[in-house]
Structure formats: structure tokens, C-alpha cells
Amino acid sequence: MNKNAFRQLSYGVYVVSTWDNGRATGCTANSAMQITSDPATIAVSINHDNYTNQCIQDTGRFAISILGEHSDPGIIGTFGFKSGRDNNKFDEVESLVKGYMPVVADACAYIVCEVVDKMETSTHTVFLGKVVDADVLKQDDAMTYAYYHNVIKGKSPKNAPTYIAEEQPAATGTKYVCGVCGYEYDGEVPFEELPDDYTCPVCKQPKSVFVKKG
Amino acid sequence: MNKNAFRQLSYGVYVVSTWDNGRATGCTANSAMQITSDPATIAVSINHDNYTNQCIQDTGRFAISILGEHSDPGIIGTFGFKSGRDNNKFDEVESLVKGYMPVVADACAYIVCEVVDKMETSTHTVFLGKVVDADVLKQDDAMTYAYYHNVIKGKSPKNAPTYIAEEQPAATGTKYVCGVCGYEYDGEVPFEELPDDYTCPVCKQPKSVFVKKG
Numbered sequence: 470m471n472k473n474a475f476r477q478l479s480y481g482v483y484v485v486s487t488w489d490n491g492r493a494t495g496c497t498a499n500s501a502m503q504i505t506s507d508p509a510t511i512a513v514s515i516n517h518d519n520y521t522n523q524c525i526q527d528t529g530r531f532a533i534s535i536l537g538e539h540s541d542p543g544i545i546g547t548f549g550f551k552s553g554r555d556n557n558k559f560d561e562v563e564s565l566v567k568g569y570m571p572v573v574a575d576a577c578a579y580i581v582c583e584v585v586d587k588m589e590t591s592t593h594t595v596f597l598g599k600v601v602d603a604d605v606l607k608q609d610d611a612m613t614y615a616y617y618h619n620v621i622k623g624k625s626p627k628n629a630p631t632y633i634a635e636e637q638p639a640a641t642g643t644k645y646v647c648g649v650c651g652y653e654y655d656g657e658v659p660f661e662e663l664p665d666d667y668t669c670p671v672c673k674q675p676k677s678v679f680v681k682k683g
Numbered sequence: 684m685n686k687n688a689f690r691q692l693s694y695g696v697y698v699v700s701t702w703d704n705g706r707a708t709g710c711t712a713n714s715a716m717q718i719t720s721d722p723a724t725i726a727v728s729i730n731h732d733n734y735t736n737q738c739i740q741d742t743g744r745f746a747i748s749i750l751g752e753h754s755d756p757g758i759i760g761t762f763g764f765k766s767g768r769d770n771n772k773f774d775e776v777e778s779l780v781k782g783y784m785p786v787v788a789d790a791c792a793y794i795v796c797e798v799v800d801k802m803e804t805s806t807h808t809v810f811l812g813k814v815v816d817a818d819v820l821k822q823d824d825a826m827t828y829a830y831y832h833n834v835i836k837g838k839s840p841k842n843a844p845t846y847i848a849e850e851q852p853a854a855t856g857t858k859y860v861c862g863v864c865g866y867e868y869d870g871e872v873p874f875e876e877l878p879d880d881y882t883c884p885v886c887k888q889p890k891s892v893f894v895k896k897g
Contacts (some may be wrong), residue, residue: 470814471818474793477695477825478717479827480716499716500717502694504714504804505807508805523861535688545750578691592720595811597809609690615825615827680743
């Protein structure tokens with residue numbers, strides 16, 4: 470079996486959110502698909518280890534914020550590389566309340582669902598949600614996982630100080646890679662000379678988690 | 684509720700296939716996602732009305748052929764716009780047998796699964812399959828549904844007689860649209876002058892199913 474075949478399945482980039490006793494929380498997810506059209510239902514797959522899983526089971530409701538190519542990639546870091554058990558993720562990301570659920574304001578669309586069924590597997594719960602609210606928030610192409618992997622992770626966002634690096638690669642062959650999300654620093658300024666408060670543009674982790682490669 | 688939000692979910696383009704009493708059959712699908720990694724499981728959603736659904740229930744096994752951007756778009760027509768009940772779809776498309784299942788030879792990768800669970804909804808079955816075989820067949824970017832919709836449907840394949848139309852749009856403002864798959868003819872040769880055996884490059888339906896618009 471060649472597991473590289475799995476990489477050819479297409480996914481989006483989503484934040485799946487819900488309430489935790491009145492506190493908004495959520496996690497990033499790639500696996501969501503519409504199942505029926507009338508009534509509209511959507512399936513999402515959430516790992517048992519994600520704190521959001523238990524919160525969805527308790528609340529019986531979840532929202533899917535669909536990130537666009539122009540959504541701030543830092544959202545992926547906030548929701549993807551920390552646990553909602555210990556972090557108020559929505560303190561860092563502007564939110565809206567839609568269909569009584571917290572959604573990410575910088576998403577291109579959202580879908581709010583009420584859990585109507587679920588399928589348990591060894592590591593994940595597949596929640597089947599009946600859509601109770603949905604809307605487009607801004608015109609943008611949906612971010613695919615391939616786009617996130619190939620475009621965002623490969624370079625800094627345009628408004629980051631490192632962006633110019635694309636035309637002027639660093640003189641050294643040494644690479645610094647974020648030990649949390651795998652983002653590869655490719656800025657013009659040598660990594661060692663970056664300010665101490667430099668953080669990974671994708672997952673917002675501090676300079677200290679970067680590891681030297683090559 | 685604005686159902687346009689659903690269009691922002693990302694999908695691939697797949698052929699889900701199985702055996703029907705020793706005869707290979709299948710249908711196109713967009714909804715497939717990996718659920719667990721060890722053991723690897725994949726969920727696919729298949730409409731009850733697809734003949735393939737019943738065949739998967741009987742066989743307990745299915746294959747997912749992942750189409751690439753360079754796969755023949757006619758495959759989508761063969762598997763997507765006819766019923767396997769009355770058509771031997773694999774007669775028109777080159778196949779391989781992998782993991783004891785028929786797969787599309789022109790796909791960029793395949794995944795063969797054994798059904799381990801399922802979730803029923805009003806119109807679709809979500810099959811959970813444990814992967815028993817998988818491999819990459821050729822280097823290609825996976826075709827996303829957005830690519831199919833925006834690129835393939837919007838114009839003819841490069842090797843089709845209509846391709847030149849891109850630089851030389853038809854003189855008339857009238858459009859001819861395939862009544863089966865929605866493909867919009869935009870060839871240089873006026874639609875009326877196309878030979879009688881012209882078929883839709885996407886779904887292979889005859890010239891007679893095209894409808895005039897505009």
C-alpha cells in the first residue's frame with residue numbers, strides 16, 4: 470500500500486467551532502462534505518483528541534468557517550496548533566455569532582449545523598449535521614489544503630516582513646523550519662538576526678521553536 | 684440560509700467502482716475523505732439512486748479512482764451521466780484490477796477499501812472503508828471539483844476540435860449548452876454546422892441534447 474495516494478484526495482481548510490459552557494472554541498479541520506441536499510446535511514470528521522469533539526457532543530451544534538485564499542493564515546495556527554482546553558482561541562481571532570454559534574469573521578463562508586447523527590471510528594467522530602444557517606461572508610476562492618500546503622506554507626504572507634525574500638533568497642543554504650507547523654523561513658534577513666519577538670507567520674509560535682536544517 | 688455557502692466546500696473528482704456479479708461498474712463522486720490513519724479508513728458518500736450503492740452493499744468493497752487534471756474528462760461523462768444498471772461503463776474506459784477491484788487506468792491514484800461501517804441518511808449512504816490497497820498511478824495534480832467546474836466545463840479539452848475557439852470566439856452571441864451536464868459549447872464552428880455525430884466532450888451525449896440559450 471502506497472499511502473501517497475491518500476494525498477491526492479482534495480480537502481478544504483476549515484475551522485469547526487462550538488461553545489464550551491458559553492466560551493467559544495474550535496479547531497482546524499480539512500474533512501467536511503455535504504451529504505444530502507434536502508434537508509441539507511454536512512459531515513465533518515473530528516479527532517477524539519480535539520477538545521472541540523467533546524464540546525460538539527455536549528452542545529449538539531457546530532459551525533464550519535470556510536477559510537478563503539485571502540483569509541489570514543494565522544487563523545490556521547491559532548486553531549490548529551493549540552488546544553482549546555487551555556486557550557481562548559477566539560480571543561485572538563475576530564468572531565461573529567451566526568445561528569447561535571461562533572464563526573470566524575475572516576472566513577469566506579460559514580455553515581451552522583445541528584448534530585443529527587454520528588459515526589464513531591477508532592480515532593475520529595464523523596458528525597452528521599443538519600444545516601440550520603449558512604451564508605457567504607466575502608468573495609474569495611476557498612482555500613484548499615493543496616493551496617495551504619503549496620502556497621502559504623512555502624512562503625510568508627504578502628504583508629509579512631519576510632515577503633521580499635522571494636526575489637532575494639537568503640545567502641546561506643541553512644533552513645530554519647518551525648518545529649510546530651513545519652513552516653520554512655525563507656526571509657531575506659538571516660534567521661539569527663530576526664527580533665526576539667519574531668513569531669511563525671502560520672502558527673504564531675515563538676522564534677525558539679524553529680529548528681535549523683541543512 | 685444561503686446555500687451558495689455550500690459551494691465553498693472543497694471536493695475532488697472521483698470514480699467509485701465495484702463489481703456487480705462479476706461485471707465492473709461505478710459512478711462519479713465528489714465526496715470522499717480520509718477518516719483515520721491507522722488503520723487507514725476513508726468515507727465516501729453515495730446516493731441511494733446510484734446503482735453502485737447497491738453493488739457496494741453486496742460486494743462489501745469499493746475502489747476510489749482519483750482523477751487528475753490531465754485525466755480524460757470524458758471519464759466523468761461515462762461514469763456520471765449514465766446508469767450502471769443499463770450500461771457497461773468500463774467498456775468505454777480502460778481499467779486495471781487492483782486489490783481485486785476495477786479501477787480507472789487513467790486516474791492519478793487509486794484507493795481500494797473494504798466496507799467496515801456505514802451511516803444511512805435520507806438520500807445517501809456514507810460508507811466507511813478500511814483501505815486494503817492504494818497506489819499512485821501517474822504524477823498529476825488531483826482534479827478538484829472547482830477545476831472541473833471552472834476549467835474543463837468552461838472549454839473543450841485541448842485535443843478537441845473546438846479548442847481553437849478560445850482565441851477566436853464564435854461570431855454569434857447565442858450559446859448552446861449540453862442539457863445533460865451543462866457544458867457550454869464555445870467552438871469556432873457555429874454549433875448548427877457541427878457534424879451530426881458531434882457529442883458533448885464532457886458527458887458524451889449526442890448533439891440533440893444541446894439547448895439554445897441567449
